[in-house]
Amino acid sequence: MTATATQRRSSEEQASGTSAWRRRVTSEPAARVTFYITAFLIWVGLAAMFVRVPGPAAVTASLVKEFSRGEVFSNFADTFYRFAVGVFLSVVVGLAIGVIMGMSGLARAFFESPVLVGLSIPAIIWAFLTVMWFGFGDTSPIVTTFLTAVPFVIINVAQGVQGVSRDLRDMSSSYGVPLGRRVKDLILPAVAGYVLAGVRFAVIIGWNGVLLAEWFGGSGGAGFRARYWYDANQFAGFAAWVILFVIVIVVLDQLLFERAARRAFRWRDAGH
Amino acid sequence: MAVLTVKDLYKTFGAGTPRANRVLDNISFDVRGQTFVSIVGPSGCGKSTLLNIISGVETHTSGQISVTSDDGKPARMGYVFQDPRLLPWRSVRKNMLYVQDQADDETNRRVDKYLDMVGLGKHGDFWPGQLSGGMQQRVGIARAFAVEPDLLIMDEPFSHLDAITARALREQLQDIWSQSKKTVVFVTHDVVEAVELSDRIIVLQPGGKIFEDITIDLPRPRRQTDPAVATLQAEVLARLERMKGMAPQVSAAP
Numbered sequence: 379m380t381a382t383a384t385q386r387r388s389s390e391e392q393a394s395g396t397s398a399w400r401r402r403v404t405s406e407p408a409a410r411v412t413f414y415i416t417a418f419l420i421w422v423g424l425a426a427m428f429v430r431v432p433g434p435a436a437v438t439a440s441l442v443k444e445f446s447r448g449e450v451f452s453n454f455a456d457t458f459y460r461f462a463v464g465v466f467l468s469v470v471v472g473l474a475i476g477v478i479m480g481m482s483g484l485a486r487a488f489f490e491s492p493v494l495v496g497l498s499i500p501a502i503i504w505a506f507l508t509v510m511w512f513g514f515g516d517t518s519p520i521v522t523t524f525l526t527a528v529p530f531v532i533i534n535v536a537q538g539v540q541g542v543s544r545d546l547r548d549m550s551s552s553y554g555v556p557l558g559r560r561v562k563d564l565i566l567p568a569v570a571g572y573v574l575a576g577v578r579f580a581v582i583i584g585w586n587g588v589l590l591a592e593w594f595g596g597s598g599g600a601g602f603r604a605r606y607w608y609d610a611n612q613f614a615g616f617a618a619w620v621i622l623f624v625i626v627i628v629v630l631d632q633l634l635f636e637r638a639a640r641r642a643f644r645w646r647d648a649g650h
Numbered sequence: 651m652a653v654l655t656v657k658d659l660y661k662t663f664g665a666g667t668p669r670a671n672r673v674l675d676n677i678s679f680d681v682r683g684q685t686f687v688s689i690v691g692p693s694g695c696g697k698s699t700l701l702n703i704i705s706g707v708e709t710h711t712s713g714q715i716s717v718t719s720d721d722g723k724p725a726r727m728g729y730v731f732q733d734p735r736l737l738p739w740r741s742v743r744k745n746m747l748y749v750q751d752q753a754d755d756e757t758n759r760r761v762d763k764y765l766d767m768v769g770l771g772k773h774g775d776f777w778p779g780q781l782s783g784g785m786q787q788r789v790g791i792a793r794a795f796a797v798e799p800d801l802l803i804m805d806e807p808f809s810h811l812d813a814i815t816a817r818a819l820r821e822q823l824q825d826i827w828s829q830s831k832k833t834v835v836f837v838t839h840d841v842v843e844a845v846e847l848s849d850r851i852i853v854l855q856p857g858g859k860i861f862e863d864i865t866i867d868l869p870r871p872r873r874q875t876d877p878a879v880a881t882l883q884a885e886v887l888a889r890l891e892r893m894k895g896m897a898p899q900v901s902a903a904p
Binding site: 545546548549550551552553554555559563564567568570645 | 702705706707727728729731733735737738739740744748749777779797803
């Protein structure tokens with residue numbers, strides 16, 4: 379019988395055995411870029427096949443025109459103000475209720491149903507309701523953003539708090555650590571991942587909310603401007619705004635949340 | 651000096667239900683002053699439950715339990731657990747400060763002093779995840795001493811460590827204790843460890859009753875290899891053999 383030996387390759391050997399271009403092509407950034415290229419090619423293909431799908435050239439031309447008219451920055455400033463206030467409120471309220479829900483069975487029993495109801499109501503319904511309640515202006519988009527986002531923050535934070543290590547809670551009790559310090563040093567860092575996930579959801583879903591509220595009841599803002607082009611039957615102008623919506627969310631996610639996650643979990647990467 | 655008094659203590663999990671499980675049965679003892687007491691017994695005899703009740707993490711079913719300090723203030727307790735129980739997202743120093751009443755200069759000096767005593771004076775800014783298991787446990791010990799407790803409670807603090815690290819930490823614990831002279835209640839299932847460290851050994855038997863209360867009258871510092879310690883260990887083990895149904899686990903002397 380012939381003996382066969384299985385040799386394990388070290389990371390250095392693996393690195394030296396793979397050419398630089400191959401490592402780059404099979405990297406995670408390359409996968410992301412591949413998606414964007416594929417999506418772009420599909421868009422070009424669809425535009426070539428259907429008259430009512432504006433191609434990249436028409437959309438870019440509309441975008442340039444919107445920029446030159448000064449519509450982009452002023453409308454986005456309105457939208458961002460409403461969006462930021464709504465998300466900020468949803469994070470503050472969501473954190474407070476989520477922590478209380480996670481720590482108290484009584485609070486959980488009280489808040490569980492309204493949170494589930496909140497989760498089940500889509501942003502478009504809130505948009506309709508708030509326009510009916512508050513009319514046109516800043517209030518409708520702010521409240522829509524808040525009501526759409528807050529249940530996601532609450533449910534994530536509450537789950538995180540419930541999952542805080544029993545051992546660490548017992549340690550804190552046995553040393554008589556005051557509640558405020560426990561929340562700051564034990565509970566909030568322990569639920570940081572859940573909070574980040576909740577806020578991430580809140581931002582994405584809140585962005586939907588604010589745009590929808592502006593679409594139906596805005597007197598300005600990015601959603602309102604998209605509706606303007608839609609009503610004018612100008613699909614290139616409409617698509618230009620959709621592209622901007624997507625870019626905003628992608629940039630926010632990459633700049634804000636990727637960095638926040640890296641900072642919040644730097645202790646986890648500190649190995650031996 | 652702290653006085654711990656435990657009188658007619660009972661603990662039943664699920665009391666009043668068909669699944670009621672009595673784990674402590676009429677426990678009475680007291681510990682006074684600069685004494686190192688070990689509570690020994692097989693797994694499931696209620697040692698850790700007793701410690702949790704003393705520290706206030708668990709409530710007892712009936713009986714009395716009190717810890718008093720000399721100065722009339724509420725007794726301060728330090729706790730060393732089986733595992734280090736450090737906040738992984740806080741540095742070693744911040745973990746030590748987390749359990750302190752204040753964060754003034756005096757507290758910082760005390761934290762530094764005990765980190766030095768466990769040989770981790772230069773690791774204050776490390777994350778717990780950057781330390782070995784033994785080093786993390788040393789942080790846990792330093793944290794407990796740094797609150798300058800009236801009563802120090804230790805729950806099998808070396809049971810998760812390898813024999814060599816455990817021996818080194820036992821010796822370090824003896825050194826620190828001989829300087830600070832705290833009242834210590836130490837739980838272990840290891841009779842050899844108990845004899846090496848203690849002035850007194852309280853043996854719990856299955857069912858949660860006290861089987862025996864043994865005084866260890868040997869000079870310090872002690873090492874497991876000292877002939878007098880070894881002789882007494884054999885004697886205590888022989889006495890424990892009489893406890894029917896109990897099979898005390900004895901670690902091999904490293």
